[in-house]
Amino acid sequence: MGRSRRHKKPQEGVFEAEIIALSHDGRGIAKVNGKTTFIPFTLPGEVVKFEYTFTKAKFDEAKVVEYIKKSPNRVNPPCEYFEICGGCSLQHMSTDAQIEHKQQTLLNQLKYIGQGVEPQNILEPLRTAKTEGYRNKARLGVRYVNKKEKILVGFRERNGRFLADIDKCIVLNPLIGEKLTEIASFMEILSIYQHIAQLEIAIDDIRPALIVRHLEPFMNEDLEKLKAFGLENSYWIYLQSKGPDTIFRLYPQEDVEPKKLSYQPVVGINIGFEPNDFTQVNNDINKKMIKRAIDLLEISENDSIIDLFCGLGNFTLPISQYAKTVIGVEGEQTMVSRAKETAANNNISNVKFYAANLFESFEDKEWFNNFEYNKMLLDPPRAGAQEVCSNIEKFDVERIVYVSCDTATLARDAGILVNDKGYKLVSVGVMDMFPHTMHVESIAVFEKV
Numbered sequence: 001m002g003r004s005r006r007h008k009k010p011q012e013g014v015f016e017a018e019i020i021a022l023s024h025d026g027r028g029i030a031k032v033n034g035k036t037t038f039i040p041f042t043l044p045g046e047v048v049k050f051e052y053t054f055t056k057a058k059f060d061e062a063k064v065v066e067y068i069k070k071s072p073n074r075v076n077p078p079c080e081y082f083e084i085c086g087g088c089s090l091q092h093m094s095t096d097a098q099i100e101h102k103q104q105t106l107l108n109q110l111k112y113i114g115q116g117v118e119p120q121n122i123l124e125p126l127r128t129a130k131t132e133g134y135r136n137k138a139r140l141g142v143r144y145v146n147k148k149e150k151i152l153v154g155f156r157e158r159n160g161r162f163l164a165d166i167d168k169c170i171v172l173n174p175l176i177g178e179k180l181t182e183i184a185s186f187m188e189i190l191s192i193y194q195h196i197a198q199l200e201i202a203i204d205d206i207r208p209a210l211i212v213r214h215l216e217p218f219m220n221e222d223l224e225k226l227k228a229f230g231l232e233n234s235y236w237i238y239l240q241s242k243g244p245d246t247i248f249r250l251y252p253q254e255d256v257e258p259k260k261l262s263y264q265p266v267v268g269i270n271i272g273f274e275p276n277d278f279t280q281v282n283n284d285i286n287k288k289m290i291k292r293a294i295d296l297l298e299i300s301e302n303d304s305i306i307d308l309f310c311g312l313g314n315f316t317l318p319i320s321q322y323a324k325t326v327i328g329v330e331g332e333q334t335m336v337s338r339a340k341e342t343a344a345n346n347n348i349s350n351v352k353f354y355a356a357n358l359f360e361s362f363e364d365k366e367w368f369n370n371f372e373y374n375k376m377l378l379d380p381p382r383a384g385a386q387e388v389c390s391n392i393e394k395f396d397v398e399r400i401v402y403v404s405c406d407t408a409t410l411a412r413d414a415g416i417l418v419n420d421k422g423y424k425l426v427s428v429g430v431m432d433m434f435p436h437t438m439h440v441e442s443i444a445v446f447e448k449v
Contacts, residue, residue, distance in 0.1 A: 008055050008056075009055070010051075010052035010053060010054060010055045010060070011052050011055065012051075012052075013051070014049050014050070014051055014065055015032065015049065015050055015051075015052075015062075016047065016048070016049050016050075016068065017030035017031075017032050017037065017039070017047070017048060017050060018030060018045070018046070018047050019039065019042045019043060019044050019045065019046045019047075019048065020044060021044055022043070022044060022101065022438075023038060024438060025089055025438060026040075026089030026090050026437075026438045027039065027040045027042075027089075028040070028041070028042030028043060028044070028046070028048075030042075030048075030050075030062075032060070035058075035059065035060060036058070036059040036060070037050075037052075037059065037060045037061070037062050038059060038060070038061050038062070039061075039062045039063070039064060040063065040064075040083075040158070041064060041083065041092055042064060043070075043071040043073055043074055043092065043093055043097075044071065045069075045071045046067060046069055046070055046071045046074070047067075047068040047069035048064050048065070048066065048067055048068060049064070049065040049066040049068060050062040050063060050064055050065055051063055051065055071093075073093050073094050073096075073097035074092055074093065074094075075091075075092060075093065075094050076092075077091035077092050078091060078132065078170055079091055079169075079170045079171075081164060081166045081169075083158070084157055084158060084164050084165075084166075085154065085155050085157065085158065085164040085166055085169075086155050086156045086157055086158040086159065086160070086164065087154070087155035087164075087169060087171065087437075088171060088436040088437055089436070089437055089438050090436050090437060090438065091436045095127075095131055095432075095435060098432075098435065098436070099125045099127060099430060099432055102125075102430045102432075102438075102440045103122070103125060103429070103430050105407055105440055106407045106410075106411075106428065106429075106430055106440060106442050107119075107122075107428075109407040109408055109410070109411035110407075110410075110411045110414055110425070110428070112411075113408055113411035113412055113415065114411040114412065114414045114415035114418070114419075115415045115419055116419075117411065117414045117415055117418045117419070117425055118425070119425045119426070119427055119428040119444070120424065120425065120426050120427065121426065121427040121428075122427065122428065122429060123292075123427050123428060123429025123443070124429065125429055125430050125431070125432060126285060126288050126289060126292060126429070126430070126431035126432060126443075127285075127431075127432040128282070128284045128285055128288070128432060128435075130284055131432075131435035131436065132170045132171060132435075133170065133171070133172070133173055133174050133177060134171060134173075134281070134282045134283075134284065134285075134435065135171045135172050135173060135177075135281050135282065135434075136173050136201075136202065136203040136204075136279075136281055136282070136283060137201065137202055137203075137279060137280075137281040138172060138176075138200075138201045138281075139198055139199070139200050139201070140153050140154055140155065140180075140198065140199045140200075140201060141153070141154065141155065141156060141163045141197075141198060142163075142184075142187060142196045142197060142198055142199055143162075143163050144188075144193055144194045145163075148165070150184065150188065151184045151185075151187045151188050151193060151196075152164070152165055152166075152184060153180050153183050153184040153187070153199065154166045154169065154180055155169070166180060167180055167181040168180055168181070171435070171436060172201070173203045173208070175203060175207075175208045176201050176203065176208055179233070183199070183210075186225075186229050189225065190218070190222045190225060190226075191218070191219050191221070191222050192214060192215075192216045192217075192218060192219075192222065195214055195215040195216040196212060196213070196214050196215075197213045197214065197215055198213040199211065199212060199213070200213070200240075200275060200276060201275075202261060202273075202275035202276070202277075202279070204261035204262050204263050204273070205262065205263045205264060205283070206262075207234055207235070207236060207261070208233075208234075208235050208236070209235065209236040209237075209238060209261055209275040210230075210235055210236070210237055210238065210275075211238040211239070211240050211247060211275050211276060212226070212237065212238065212239050212240065213240045213241075214239065214240070214241060215241075217241070218239070223250065226239075226250055226251065227250060227251040230250070230251035230252075231251065235251075236249060236251065236252065236261070236275070237249070237250045237251040238250060238275055244276055247274070247275075247276055258272075259272075260272035260273060260274060261273050261274070261275060263279070263283065265286065265287060265290050265314055265317065265318050266287070266290060266291075266318045266321070268321075268346075269317050269318060269321075269342075269346050269348075270342070270345070270346065271312050271313060271314065271317065271342050272338060272341065272342055272345070273312055273338065274338075277311075277312060277334075277335065277338070278311055278312075278335070279311075279312065279314070280314065280433065281433065281434070282433045282434070285431055285432060285433045285441070286314070286433075288431070289403065289431050289433075289441075289443065290314065290315060290318050292431075292443060293315055293319075293377060293401050293403060293443065294318060294319060294322060296401045296427070296443070296445045297319070297375055297377065297399065297401050298399065299319065299322040299323050299375070300323075301322070301323070301324060302324050303322075303323045303324055303374055303375055304323065304324055304325045304326075304327075304371065304372060304373045304374055304375075305319055305323045305325070305326045305327075305373060305374075305375045305376065305377065306326075306327045306328075306329065306367075306371070306373040306375075306376050306377070306395070306397070307319065307326060307327065307328045307329070307376075307377045307379070308329050308358055308376065308377070308378050308379070308380070308385065308388055309329070309330060309331070309358060309378060309379045309380045309381065309385070310328030310329060310330045310339065310353070310379070311330055311335055311339070311379070312335055312338055312339050312342065313328055313339040313342055313343065313351070313353070314379075315377050315379060315403075316328035316339065316351055316353070317339075317342065317343060317346065317348060317351065319377070320343075320348050320350050320351045323350070324350065325350050325351070325352075325371070326350065326351045326352075327351070327352050327353075327354065327367055327371055327373070328351060328352070328353045328354070329353075329354050329355075329356050329358065329367055330353065330354075330355060330356075331355065331356065331357050331358060331359075332355070333355040336353045336354065336355040339353045340353050352367070354366065354367040358380070358385065358387060358388060359383070359386075359387050360387065361387075362387075363391075363394070368394075373395060373397055374397055374398050374399075375397055375398065375399045375400070375401075376395060376397040376399070376400045376401070377400075377401050377402075377403070378400060378401070378402045378403065379402075379403040380404070380409070381405070382405055382406040382409060383406075383409060384404070384406065384409025384410065384412060384413050385402070385409075385413055386409070386412065386413060386416070389413040389416040389417050389421070390416055392416075392417060392421050392423070393421060393422075397448070398447065398448045399445070399446070399447055399448070400417070400423070400445070400446040400447075401443065401444070401445055402414075402443070402444045402445075402446065403441075403442075403443050404441070404442045404443070404444070405433075405439070405440075405441055406440075407440050407442060410442060410444060414444065414446075417446050418446070422448060422449050423446040423447060423448055423449065424446065424447055424449050425444060425445070425446055426445040426446065426447050427444070427445045428442065428443070428444040428445070429442065429443060430442050431443060
């Protein structure tokens with residue numbers, strides 16, 4: 001017989017502990033008799049009374065009964081749903097403390113994962129006064145709950161698989177965040193209301209777009225209702241029945257101009273995109289991030305710059321205003337095609353875009369062999385840029401600006417560049433792209449020694 005998977009019954013009683021750190025998902029960590037205990041809604045330095053809720057061999061989980069000593073960084077969460085909704089994890093921490101925590105997380109990762117990497121300078125954090133209503137991209141669950149006799153639209157419950165019952169979201173752009181109940185009520189009048197799985201939200205500089213993912217076909221009367229809902233709320237409505245290639249715009253019709261959503265990363269450049277394309281969630285920080293990247297590249301008019309993992313050209317196109325030539329390389333051909341189209345629409349002639357898998361060898365690629373670069377911008381996904389950094393000597397660039405959405409992979413790649421490839425980490429800093437969450441966006445500058 002196999003081993004029993006039943007969990008040991010949690011120890012009963014009320015206990016006391018000091019919180020020493022935060023976990024990757026924002027829970028407080030205490031050491032109780034040498035064992036790690038996760039206690040949600042606590043902050044480092046706090047002393048609490050708690051009860052165990054779950055126990056395993058290597059860790060326990062608990063809930064607060066009483067705060068004996070509160071952190072000076074504790075604030076009242078601005079959202080009434082903070083303790084049930086899994087969309088945010090740090091609303092009980094002041095925004096200043098959130099940024100300080102993220103900066104320290106970055107430095108710790110560089111030290112330990114990067115094997116001793118230390119920056120010469122720490123950049124002033126990039127931040128915004130707009131810590132609510134900032135999020136312009138999201139995937140929201142949709143589910144009809146029989147017991148509640150209604151549809152729920154929103155994020156999952158904290159540490160759960162069910163959707164949180166919320167009527168608004170303060171971090172979403174208010175064009176969507178304040179209309180969750182209205183959207184849910186509308187879904188209930190559709191014939192296949194029990195077969196709508198998800199809403200993907202994308203908001204450009206003007207309007208919101210909703211991708212409705214459905215598991216059964218809509219009836220014609222449903223389609224007319226969806227069009228009317230889009231017209232009434234100034235939403236673009238898209239439908240998706242299966243994979244990404246099935247997405248199409250229902251309202252307005254696809255042949256109606258403009259045909260794409262768009263945003264301005266800098267004045268004078270408009271980037272067109274589809275609602276399922278990757279774009280940054282926080283427009284304000286994105287604009288500041290682009291400016292910082294351009295400043296840190298220290299661009300001169302004779303520079304040739306390569307932008308790897310370039311996406312739609314979020315950095316490539318603004319950089320082209322200052323450099324002699326810019327090459328953008330991206331893994332997805334559809335993104336490359338859109339970037340080329342955007343460059344043409346904006347009359348930008350000193351850029352070229354190529355599609356290539358940057359997690360594989362690229363020595364036989366045209367963009368690698370036919371151009372010379374002296375500076376590089378990296379903006380990889382969470383997996384980082386290990387293949388590029390491991391072969392960085394083949395590019396022979398004097399300066400690298402690395403934009404990261406994962407401190408662990410940035411630290412790993414920084415270790416390669418500094419410890420193995422002859423670069424120094426000149427400066428590093430965080431950018432508050434995701435207030436009230438544990439997500440850390442950062443930027444680093446490397447120079448060839």
